[in-house]
Amino acid sequence: MAQRTRSEMIVETRAKLMAAGRKAFAEVGYAEASMDHFTSDVGLTRGALYHHFGDKRGLFEAVVTEIDAEMTARLAIRTASAPNAWEAFLEQGIGYIEMALEPEIRRIVLRDGPAILGDPASWPSANGCITAMKQSLEGLLESGIIADVDPEATARMVNGASCYAAQWIANAEDPLAVSKRATAGYRRLVEGLRRGAPDRR
Amino acid sequence: MAQRTRSEMIVETRAKLMAAGRKAFAEVGYAEASMDHFTSDVGLTRGALYHHFGDKRGLFEAVVTEIDAEMTARLAIRTASAPNAWEAFLEQGIGYIEMALEPEIRRIVLRDGPAILGDPASWPSANGCITAMKQSLEGLLESGIIADVDPEATARMVNGASCYAAQWIANAEDPLAVSKRATAGYRRLVEGLRRGAPDRR
DNA sequence: CAATTGGCATACGCAGCGTATGTGAAGAAG
DNA sequence: CTTCTTCACATACGCTGCGTATGCCAATTG
Numbered sequence: 001m002a003q004r005t006r007s008e009m010i011v012e013t014r015a016k017l018m019a020a021g022r023k024a025f026a027e028v029g030y031a032e033a034s035m036d037h038f039t040s041d042v043g044l045t046r047g048a049l050y051h052h053f054g055d056k057r058g059l060f061e062a063v064v065t066e067i068d069a070e071m072t073a074r075l076a077i078r079t080a081s082a083p084n085a086w087e088a089f090l091e092q093g094i095g096y097i098e099m100a101l102e103p104e105i106r107r108i109v110l111r112d113g114p115a116i117l118g119d120p121a122s123w124p125s126a127n128g129c130i131t132a133m134k135q136s137l138e139g140l141l142e143s144g145i146i147a148d149v150d151p152e153a154t155a156r157m158v159n160g161a162s163c164y165a166a167q168w169i170a171n172a173e174d175p176l177a178v179s180k181r182a183t184a185g186y187r188r189l190v191e192g193l194r195r196g197a198p199d200r201r
Numbered sequence: 202m203a204q205r206t207r208s209e210m211i212v213e214t215r216a217k218l219m220a221a222g223r224k225a226f227a228e229v230g231y232a233e234a235s236m237d238h239f240t241s242d243v244g245l246t247r248g249a250l251y252h253h254f255g256d257k258r259g260l261f262e263a264v265v266t267e268i269d270a271e272m273t274a275r276l277a278i279r280t281a282s283a284p285n286a287w288e289a290f291l292e293q294g295i296g297y298i299e300m301a302l303e304p305e306i307r308r309i310v311l312r313d314g315p316a317i318l319g320d321p322a323s324w325p326s327a328n329g330c331i332t333a334m335k336q337s338l339e340g341l342l343e344s345g346i347i348a349d350v351d352p353e354a355t356a357r358m359v360n361g362a363s364c365y366a367a368q369w370i371a372n373a374e375d376p377l378a379v380s381k382r383a384t385a386g387y388r389r390l391v392e393g394l395r396r397g398a399p400d401r402r
Numbered sequence: 403c404a405a406t407t408g409g410c411a412t413a414c415g416c417a418g419c420g421t422a423t424g425t426g427a428a429g430a431a432g
Numbered sequence: 433c434t435t436c437t438t439c440a441c442a443t444a445c446g447c448t449g450c451g452t453a454t455g456c457c458a459a460t461t462g
Binding site (some may be wrong): 031111112114116152153156164180185186192193194 | 312313316317319320321322349357361365383389390391
């Protein structure tokens with residue numbers, strides 16, 4: 001019943017290690033996650049981990065890359081159904097805020113990630129979300145919906161705003177209420193970028 | 202010549218420990234900073250550290266609080282000389298970006314801080330910069346310079362934007378050039394909050 | 403001049419990481 | 433089928449670094 005070929009076994013152990021690490025990193029954080037513990041949870045030892053990922057950080061990096069790819073994919077789906085480019089751009093930011101509410105993403109990608117791997121924008125996974133947002137902005141520029149905007153600078157800052165908004169929501173006593181304030185505030189902030197934005201007299 | 206009274210000795214050792222920890226945290230990061238090493242650098246042992254700060258995290262927290270207070274004070278001075286409330290608000294954000302370029306601040310406050318202590322806005326030091334920015338926004342609201350803005354939500358998001366902008370600058374090949382793009386982008390982003398902002402057709 | 407407090411050092415145990423080495427099974431070669 | 437080789441993974445060891453328990457001595461107090 002079990003896999004037969006060697007290569008299948010290998011991808012299976014890699015997957016097991018990733019899953020175990022991902023779970024441990026999400027639940028207790030990078031520093032508190034003991035390699036001995038979470039590898040034995042899936043019937044392996046640190047030997048396997050060192051063989052496949054080099055060290056703890058290597059596994060962490062792989063996990064972050066995986067999650068990042070999932071986030072990018074989810075955002076792509078979400079924005080695809082937006083009525084127009086501007087709404088898609090809004091959805092991108094709000095979607096990011098909402099995803100950042102998931103404990104796993106907050107802990108691994110937003111909290112420990114930058115401390116362990118450094119600046120998110122220079123991760124090996126290139127942080128798909130920032131890239132996607134930059135592309136959105138470039139599209140909006142070309143079609144004249146926004147003007148005088150530096151796409152990369154704005155993408156990074158808007159991304160930062162989303163992360164901090166998410167942190168705020170996640171630590172709030174009433175996450176739902178705060179979430180509404182955050183998304184409203186986000187819309188208001190970003191609306192200012194748009195040409196012919198609703199004038200506030 | 203040395204201090205005589207006991208209480209003077211105590212504040213001196215506290216200061217020594219803070220300075221040594223601050224230096225180590227800034228240079229090699231929290232995780233890599235060995236308590237044995239940096240305490241012996243100032244002629245003390247971990248015994249003193251545990252006595253005064255409880256544990257490594259306790260010292261780190263004290264260091265973060267200290268730096269945060271310095272940052273808040275620096276920003277206060279900077280904004281005080283602004284011609285008007287709006288420019289003061291702009292200065293606040295740009296000043297934050299610039300401070301975030303200093304390696305010590307980036308490493309301790311922006312990078313390791315959130316990972317070790319959690320959400321910056323809920324730190325014991327209450328993150329003076331966010332609070333100050335929130336107050337600025339409240340002032341702008343009252344004087345009618347901005348409208349329809351949630352001060353807390355906006356303060357947090359703008360703060361996040363500043364941090365990410367700073368990260369971008371710090372990791373760039375040409376920090377000076379990127380710094381200009383970042384501050385310009387920041388102005389552009391925040392300008393959208395202002396009532397009667399320059400219309401972009 | 404005792405007595406006591408407490409600031410700080412010393413000593414010990416333990417957990418967790420990294421490396422060096424071992425092992426057994428899958429695939430290749432004849 | 434047999435033998436050899438490879439390599440995925442386990443085992444074993446040493447080291448570093450944290451936390452705690454304990455000890456010591458100078459400064460304070462009466």
